[in-house]
Amino acid sequence: MSNLNKFNFTTLEVYGRNYLKWVQDVKLYHNAKNLRPTIEDEMNNPVGEVEKATAMIFIRRHIHDALQIEYFTEKDPLPLWVTLIDRFDHQNDIFLPKAGHDWQHLRFQDFKSVNEYNSKVCRI
Template identity: 75%
Template structure:
């Protein structure tokens, strides 16, 4: 019974702080299960109802409970996928410029210890 609640990876947090990692994990898992067309906008590759339902169950299991409630009435997995992207996909615009700035201005000589430098590199 305990395996029923076991997740394949970390669920999407309610404020989307782990959205970028979550998107990559979902894409990889759906591609591995041949369910990726269920979330894509391709009319030339029809997807059956069973595949859509399986993809929707997978997405619902891997989002926060508050988000599950928000997308409770959705039956097509593409609808919450697009809605979550519209809501959280701006993180590249927010974090990427700051990370690039930090990376360009990172100097080894500014640190007293190698461990401090390594820690800062991992933070970026």
């Protein structure tokens, strides 16, 4: 667990194309470092300034430069997290139903080779 800083986390792109992967990486990191309360709205779990600063540093380092400039004045990780959710979380509503539809209608017999089938499965 102490080598988490060595892992390469993806940077959130300006248009949020990689938001779903990015948000999972950030949540895992915050869980590992016991920083999850900094991005969750929990009244019974107070968060110190050091934890907030650590969470903000991590989030800012892993968002695109244009997003860093846009949210430069944000000092607390929770409002920044909520803003990013409002901005990009609609992707669950867009991509997951399409992936489910593609998966349900995928048939092995529609492909000429196993490699073509495997390629399609990996793209879903």
